Amino acid sequence: MNTRSVYGLPILSTGFVSSATSTAVPTAYDMGDYFPVGKRSVKFCIGMIHGTTSLGAAVTLTLEECASTATASFTTIPGPDGSSGTWTSTANSSTSFEWHGVVSYRYIRAKYVGTTSTGDHVGLVVFALPIVRAA
Numbered sequence: 104m105n106t107r108s109v110y111g112l113p114i115l116s117t118g119f120v121s122s123a124t125s126t127a128v129p130t131a132y133d134m135g136d137y138f139p140v141g142k143r144s145v146k147f148c149i150g151m152i153h154g155t156t157s158l159g160a161a162v163t164l165t166l167e168e169c170a171s172t173a174t175a176s177f178t179t180i181p182g183p184d185g186s187s188g189t190w191t192s193t194a195n196s197s198t199s200f201e202w203h204g205v206v207s208y209r210y211i212r213a214k215y216v217g218t219t220s221t222g223d224h225v226g227l228v229v230f231a232l233p234i235v236r237a238a
Contacts, residue, residue, distance in 0.1 A: 109146075115127075164214075
């Protein structure tokens, strides 16, 4: 019998507030612990909350992958349809969605770059859900 399990990996959970300019390069997660490295489909669940009193702020979230943990070598994870794993929040909005990425390398991370204005509050959550064979 070929059974599969889904493991939830919280790869980003953060928030920041008024008048902050922030770039976060969080710890990379080693996907080699979950499946053989190579082109593998991974479902990502993403939540972005951007409350604001100013319309000039933006937060860009990018899902990235790399063969090592070398910060400069990470590239954007592509979707199976060629889409890019990058999204920009809009002021005074919230959204949650799932996105399927094709992970070709061992390490993944969720990087964000944001600028906030007075009154801004931003929250970001990203879960990776690799589908692996059950032990």
